[in-house]
Amino acid sequence: MKKWIRKDTSAALMFLAPSGVGFAMFYLIPFAMGVFYSFMDSTVDSQFVGLDNYRELLASSSFRQAASNTFYFSAVSVPLILVLSLGLAILLNQNIYFRKWLRTAFVLPLVVPVASIILIWQMLFDWNGSLNAWLSYFGSERVDWMKTDAARNVVIVVYLWKNIGYNVILFLAGLQQIPRDYYETAQIEGAGRLRQFSSITLVYLTSTMFFVVIMSIINSFKVFRETYLIAGDYPHESIYIMQHYMNNMFMSLDIQKLTAAATLMFGCIFLIVMGLFAIERRHRKFME
Amino acid sequence: MLVAKILQKSALTVVMVAIAVMLLFPIVITFTNSLMTELEIGINYGPIGQIDKADAGRANPFVNLKLIPDKVSLKQYDKILVGSPKYLMMFWNSVFMVVPIIAGQTLVAALAAYAFSKLQFRGRDPLFLVYVLTMLMPFQVTLVPNYIMADKLGLLNSPNAIILPGIFAAFGVFMLRQFMLAIPYAYIEAAKIDGAGHLRIFCTIIIPMIKPGLASLVILLFVDYWNMVEQPLIFLDDPFKQPLSVYLSTINKAKGIAFAASMLYMSPMVLLFLYAESYFIEGIQLSGIKG
Numbered sequence: 242m243k244k245w246i247r248k249d250t251s252a253a254l255m256f257l258a259p260s261g262v263g264f265a266m267f268y269l270i271p272f273a274m275g276v277f278y279s280f281m282d283s284t285v286d287s288q289f290v291g292l293d294n295y296r297e298l299l300a301s302s303s304f305r306q307a308a309s310n311t312f313y314f315s316a317v318s319v320p321l322i323l324v325l326s327l328g329l330a331i332l333l334n335q336n337i338y339f340r341k342w343l344r345t346a347f348v349l350p351l352v353v354p355v356a357s358i359i360l361i362w363q364m365l366f367d368w369n370g371s372l373n374a375w376l377s378y379f380g381s382e383r384v385d386w387m388k389t390d391a392a393r394n395v396v397i398v399v400y401l402w403k404n405i406g407y408n409v410i411l412f413l414a415g416l417q418q419i420p421r422d423y424y425e426t427a428q429i430e431g432a433g434r435l436r437q438f439s440s441i442t443l444v445y446l447t448s449t450m451f452f453v454v455i456m457s458i459i460n461s462f463k464v465f466r467e468t469y470l471i472a473g474d475y476p477h478e479s480i481y482i483m484q485h486y487m488n489n490m491f492m493s494l495d496i497q498k499l500t501a502a503a504t505l506m507f508g509c510i511f512l513i514v515m516g517l518f519a520i521e522r523r524h525r526k527f528m529e
Numbered sequence: 530m531l532v533a534k535i536l537q538k539s540a541l542t543v544v545m546v547a548i549a550v551m552l553l554f555p556i557v558i559t560f561t562n563s564l565m566t567e568l569e570i571g572i573n574y575g576p577i578g579q580i581d582k583a584d585a586g587r588a589n590p591f592v593n594l595k596l597i598p599d600k601v602s603l604k605q606y607d608k609i610l611v612g613s614p615k616y617l618m619m620f621w622n623s624v625f626m627v628v629p630i631i632a633g634q635t636l637v638a639a640l641a642a643y644a645f646s647k648l649q650f651r652g653r654d655p656l657f658l659v660y661v662l663t664m665l666m667p668f669q670v671t672l673v674p675n676y677i678m679a680d681k682l683g684l685l686n687s688p689n690a691i692i693l694p695g696i697f698a699a700f701g702v703f704m705l706r707q708f709m710l711a712i713p714y715a716y717i718e719a720a721k722i723d724g725a726g727h728l729r730i731f732c733t734i735i736i737p738m739i740k741p742g743l744a745s746l747v748i749l750l751f752v753d754y755w756n757m758v759e760q761p762l763i764f765l766d767d768p769f770k771q772p773l774s775v776y777l778s779t780i781n782k783a784k785g786i787a788f789a790a791s792m793l794y795m796s797p798m799v800l801l802f803l804y805a806e807s808y809f810i811e812g813i814q815l816s817g818i819k820g
Contacts, residue, residue, distance in 0.1 A: 252727040253650040260641035263697030268663045271674030278673065329548070336534075338542040345806060346549035352748075352798040353556055355756045356777035357791035361555040364592055369576035374591035402552060407813065414814030452707070452816065455665070459700075462667040466758045470778045484759075487669035491763070496673050503670040510665050518658070 272507070279500035294501040304502060306478060307486035310393075311506075314464075314482060318397045319457045323450070326405050330412035331442075344413070347406030358399065359471050366395050387472060390479045399467055404460045408453050415449030416442070447524045451517060458513070556795075558596060563605055563792045565598040567785035605789030615776070616790065623772035626688050626761075627754045630695035631747055638701025638746070639739075643731050645702065646709035647717055657706070664699040668759050679764060690764040695754060701746055707816045708742030709735060744805045745812025755798060 279294055281287035298304050333343060365372050366386040373383040384391050419441065427437050443450075465484040468476060474489055475481070483506055490499035562570065573593040609616045644650070645657050675694065676685075684690035712735065720730045736743075756774050765771055773794055777787075802809065 249648040250650040253644040253648040253653075256640045256644035256648065256727070256731075260637045260697060260702060263637065263693065264660070264663075264699065267675065267678065267694040267697050268671065268699070269659070271671040271678050272663065272666075274674035274677070275671055284673075284677070329545075332541060332545060335541055336538050337545060338538065339546070343545050343549050344810065346553055348810070349556060349799075349802070350552055352752055352795070352802045354777075354791065354794050354798065355758060355774060356787075357559050357795055358555070359778060360787055360791055361558065363577050364558075364574060364594060367577045367592065370592050371594040374594075377591075402555075406552065410810055410813045411816070417814075455661070459665055462665075463753075465667065466756065470758060484667050484669045487667075487672060488759070491669070491672050491676075499669075499673055503672075506670055507662070507666060511662060514658070514662060514665065 275500045276504050276507075278496060279504045282497065284496055294497040295505070298498050298501045298505070301498065303481070304486055304498070307481055307483045307502075308505075310479065310481055311483040314393070314396065314480075315458065315461050318400050318461055319454065321397070322401055322404060322408060322457055323453065325401065326408035326453070327412050327446075329405065330409045330416055333409065333413055334416045344406075344410060347409050349406065350403050351407055353403070355466050355470060358403070358467055362395075362399065362467070362471055388477050390477075392472075392477045393479045396464055396468055396480050400461060400464045403464075404457065407460075408457065411449055411453050411456075412446065415446045419445045444528075448521070451521045454517060455514075458510075558594070559788050559791050559795070561596050561598060563788035564601045564603070565595075565788070566600060566602045566604055567608075569595075569599055570785050570788070605786045606793070608786050609790055609793065616773075616793075618769065619771060619773040619776040620793075622688075622770060623755060623774065626691055626695075626757075626772055627751060629692050630754050631750045633692070633696030634698060634701045634750060635743060635746060637696055638705050639736065639743070640731070641702045642705035642709050643727075643735060646706045647712075647714070647735070648727070660699040660702055664703055672763070676763065685764060686766050686770070688765070688770065691757070691760045694760075700753075701750070704746050704749070704816060705739060705742055708739040708812070711815060712738050741808045741812035741815060743812075744808035745810075745816065748802060748805060748809050751801060752798060 278284055278287075280289055280291060282290045282293070329347070333340060333347075337343070364370055367373075368383065368385055370386070372386065377383055386392060386395050423441050423445075424437055427441060432440070462484070465482060468480055468482070469485070469488075472480065474485065474492070476485065483502065487499050487502055490496075490502065565573075573595055576592050645653060645660075679685050679690040684693065716734055716738075717730055720734055725733070757772065758774055758778070761771050761775050777790055777794055
């Protein structure tokens with residue numbers, strides 16, 4: 242066994258080398274440099290300043306705004322998309338006509354480019370847009386979607402619209418992996434629908450869920466593109482997120498605040514991922 | 530009993546079709562509006578961005594969302610393809626950035642994924658965790674050091690500043706590892722007994738078995754990089770080097786041709802998607818099953 246491992250190591254080096262070199266150069270080293278800068282007072286002839294940059298960062302109100310918005314957005318939209326896409330996947334897994342066509346229709350928004358989304362976004366959510374036209378048709382007040390707190394919901398809707406189909410397909414595959422007779426046995430033993438859902442469906446979907454959560458988090462950071470293109474550097478304060486903040490710090494060359502913010506954001510993502518891995522490992526042990 | 534079943538099935542189908550129509554609505558409206566004349570677009574969408582009080586007296590201050598054009602015309606397409614060479618130039622800018630990234634990342638990632646999924650070596654799992662973590666990080670987190678790095682390597686204002694980091698991004702490694710995990714180790718053992726080396730195993734066993742995975746990776750990468758906005762804005766000063774995604778978001782203000790521009794922009798992605806759809810969906814499905 243030992244010999245095998247040694248043999249594997251030399252092969253692994255060869256297979257990993259191309260990726261490893263580039264990855265180190267464009268991701269790992271830059272990241273380490275970023276962390277380093279976050280403790281320095283400038284990028285040239287720098288001096289160690291300890292946590293000064295962090296103190297300054299935490300005192301800045303626009304950082305706090307961006308951080309809490311980002312947190313709010315992820316905390317709302319990721320669970321929301323999980324629930325909705327799991328629900329749709331369960332419905333799609335029932336006896337239904339046109340299943341394949343529906344599946345295709347659900348994923349199609351994924352390939353719609355940003356620029357087209359923005360076009361439609363303006364048509365629907367402008368002050369004079371269609372949504373307000375419908376509202377006023379039914380006698381309600383117009384809403385200034387992009388310049389009030391409602392902007393938050395608009396961003397969440399765009400995120401859901403774009404990513405739901407991808408998750409539905411992932412869940413659908415997970416659902417189809419669960420053997421039917423588990424449900425039959427449960428039924429014979431008198432388990433209700435809810436019980437079946439929580440102790441069969443959810444349990445067997447855990448590894449799918451893990452994957453879906455990671456993808457959903459990645460995609461939740463990508464909504465920035467749409468928001469940025471439609472509202473620019475300084476959108477309404479309810480949708481001003483970490484990426485806006487970091488972008489603006491870059492533009493104003495405030496490298497200290499930017500790197501400190503980036504390091505903090507990394508810290509949060511690190512905690513989330515470690516938490517997810519811990520849950521997954523526990524689940525795996527439980528399944529064995 | 531049978532009737533009740535059919536009724537239930539139909540009712541469920543109707544609900545799902547309604548949801549699908551809602552999801553597809555933006556695509557359909559972009560298509561039909563791309564066949565309108567500029568004049569009609571101007572009349573329908575003129576109110577966008579207007580301050581309300583100034584035209585309070587006007588009869589219809591709202592956008593007129595219209596599905597069917599009064600007169601079908603290909604003028605928008607003509608104006609873009611024949612009348613504005615800039616559009617085609619940006620189109621090729623995009624192609625020359627996206628194609629090398631996809632080809633490069635798929636190859637590099639497949640090799641690395643093999644090491645992460647089928648080889649035993651010390652530090653494998655911690656190293657993989659590092660890959661996952663960087664994958665989750667938004668682009669802005671390493672913005673400054675990336676910029677400094679690109680400057681040192683002389684890549685600024687060159688598409689290579691975008692292509693090279695694209696090739697080495699961790700996403701492909703993560704995806705393809707997921708597919709390779711699903712291949713039972715017995716295949717590799719059998720090949721080893723027959724005397725095949727790892728490179729041989731990789732080329733003749735692994736690659737053919739992860740075709741759906743490769744297809745879905747290619748599509749996901751295409752979608753992602755075809756739409757990139759932040760990287761070109763930061764790394765490319767020259768407006769003539771920008772990809773279509775950046776250019777399009779600026780001509781959105783010229784609504785007259787924006788719909789056709791969107792359609793043309795969307796078409797390579799939709800075509801690729803429809804062409805590889807069954808592979809793509811199979812690929813996504815497999816990726817989620819094995820953890």
